[in-house]
Amino acid sequence: MAIFIPKDKKIKDIVEYIKKGEDIIVTDNNGKPLGVLENSKAIRYLYRPDTKIEKVVNRIKSLKTNNIIDIVEKLINSNSRVTFVRENGKIKIVNIYDILKEILNDKDILKKMNLNEIINEAYTIYEDENIKKAIGIMKEKGISRLIVLDKNNKVSGIISLTDILKYMLIDNNNNIRTPNEKDFDIKVKSIMSNKLIFANIDDNIEKIINLMIENKVFSLPILYNGNLIGIITAKDILISYLQHKKEKEYNLVVHGIPLDEIDINYIKKMYEKFYKKYRNVLGENIRLSLHIKKINEDKINKKIYYQIKAKLIHNHGKFSIDDHGYDLYSTIKDIFSILENEAEKIKHKNESRYILENMFKNDIIYYL
Numbered sequence: 419m420a421i422f423i424p425k426d427k428k429i430k431d432i433v434e435y436i437k438k439g440e441d442i443i444v445t446d447n448n449g450k451p452l453g454v455l456e457n458s459k460a461i462r463y464l465y466r467p468d469t470k471i472e473k474v475v476n477r478i479k480s481l482k483t484n485n486i487i488d489i490v491e492k493l494i495n496s497n498s499r500v501t502f503v504r505e506n507g508k509i510k511i512v513n514i515y516d517i518l519k520e521i522l523n524d525k526d527i528l529k530k531m532n533l534n535e536i537i538n539e540a541y542t543i544y545e546d547e548n549i550k551k552a553i554g555i556m557k558e559k560g561i562s563r564l565i566v567l568d569k570n571n572k573v574s575g576i577i578s579l580t581d582i583l584k585y586m587l588i589d590n591n592n593n594i595r596t597p598n599e600k601d602f603d604i605k606v607k608s609i610m611s612n613k614l615i616f617a618n619i620d621d622n623i624e625k626i627i628n629l630m631i632e633n634k635v636f637s638l639p640i641l642y643n644g645n646l647i648g649i650i651t652a653k654d655i656l657i658s659y660l661q662h663k664k665e666k667e668y669n670l671v672v673h674g675i676p677l678d679e680i681d682i683n684y685i686k687k688m689y690e691k692f693y694k695k696y697r698n699v700l701g702e703n704i705r706l707s708l709h710i711k712k713i714n715e716d717k718i719n720k721k722i723y724y725q726i727k728a729k730l731i732h733n734h735g736k737f738s739i740d741d742h743g744y745d746l747y748s749t750i751k752d753i754f755s756i757l758e759n760e761a762e763k764i765k766h767k768n769e770s771r772y773i774l775e776n777m778f779k780n781d782i783i784y785y786l
Contacts, residue, residue: 420500420511423471425452429460430467434592436460437584441500443511444475451509453477454500458562458580464587464594480504486520487663490656493517494673499636499652514652515634518627521659530662531623535731536655537640537648539738540565545574545607549582552606560711560725560740565639565646566610573639573646575610585609616641617650627655661705661731669693669703674710684747688754696761701733708753713742722746726753734764 421440423432424447432442442455453475463469480502481488489512492501499514521528543552543564552564556579566575585604586597615633617626619642629638630652637651653673660668670689672682685708693704707729714723725742726749739756743749 420454420513422449422451423455424449425470425472425475427471428467429463429469429471429474430594432460432471433464433467433588433594436464437588437592439580442471443500444471451478451480451502451511454498456498456500461580461583461587464583467594478502480509486517486524487660489517490660491668494653494656494660494671495676497674514636514656515631518631518652518655521655522624522627524659524663527659527662528622528624531655531658533619533621533623533626533640533650535736536623536658537619537650538654538729540639540646540649542567542646543577543606544569545605545610547606548603549577549585549606549609550602552577553579553582553602557713560713560727560742563637564606565649566606567646572644573614573616573641575607575612575614576637576639577606577610581609581611614639618642619647623655626650630655657707661707665703669705671705671707672710673707675712677710681746685750688750692754692757692761695758696765699761699765700730703733705731706757708750710746716744724749726750728753728757730757730760 420443421435422443422445425444435442436457439457441457442460444452444455446452452472455471455475459474459476463474476496476498478496478498478501481492482504484503484505489501489503493499493514501512503510503512541555541559541561541564543555543566545566545568555564556562562580563576563578565573566577568574586601587594589595615629615635616639617629619640626638630636637649639646640648640650657671657673660671670686672685689706697704709727711725712722713725716723721744723742723744724746725740727738727740729738730736737760739753739760741749741752741756743752
């Protein structure tokens with residue numbers, strides 16, 4: 419559920435809604451939507467309670483079409499779960515669950531979508547470990563949620579960075595508080611969500627989407643015989659839908675932080691070069707998604723630390739990689755270099771032979 423708040427309100431004025439997990443629709447003085455302040459972002463500004471929400475809102479321009487492809491693309495590119503559509507002179511709020519319902523009607527595309535392609539690696543923590551360790555794992559991996567395991571390695575819950583920050587920064591009376599050292603020693607099981615909704619690896623995409631809609635959850639752990647094997651998010655489903663619906667047009671999807679046209683064109687050229695080089699190895703339908711995230715910013719030295727996660731799906735399977743660095747272009751270049759290495763391993767099916775070839779760089783290998 420979204421709450422409408424005027425732009426001149428401050429973070430300290432909306433603590434109650436932040437604690438409830440509401441996404442904030444920020445409006446101008448006439449009640450017209452300007453953009454979205456997502457709960458996860460609002461929480462980070464509890465340290466600066468006098469910040470006006472208009473300063474941190476994710477401004478979203480209304481779409482002039484109800485076309486599902488345009489809306490899906492907008493949700494992915496804006497890194498938001500809510501967008502706006504202008505309809506009959508009025509602005510309509512569309513959230514990610516509305517679009518998932520629309521996707522359910524596209525039976526032909528649902529048949530093409532494969533859970534094994536979409537599923538991602540899930541990172542875990544034990545329920546008796548403390549939240550200091552949980553924060554460390556999230557920071558290292560560039561993620562915002564962990565699956566919680568009991569002592570028998572069975573899934574017992576899920577914990578997000580939002581859960582941790584709400585616990586540490588908001589008291590029981592909805593007042594902003596200052597964390598202390600003891601807060602970091604609290605066990606994960608004390609604040610995790612144990613009302614866990616999950617799917618099984620043999621479930622189809624239609625069932626998974628229905629679970630997300632019915633329970634209003636953004637991510638689902640995937641189990642096999644009760645054991646965790648991965649995780650899937652609503653955004654993963656949107657990306658897969660887009661790539662199947664418009665195969666050639668959306669074989670490359672870039673999301674995360676906003677990029678300008680020069681950055682996007684650089685990535686497109688890198689992808690086109692990779693595609694031409696390896697389409698005979700990986701097949702004609704090479705689908706690549708890049709999630710680019712800003713991890714840290716050194717304002718003194720004017721440096722930004724980026725993390726890029728890449729998932730490449732091809733005719734023979736998929737592989738996922740990540741890299742990080744202070745320069746966006748060199749990090750992108752490194753990502754494509756790693757992708758080329760993975761493609762070369764497939765090209766040279768005998769990996770040990772490939773390693774030897776690279777070691778010797780001459781024809782001696784053929785005499786062994």
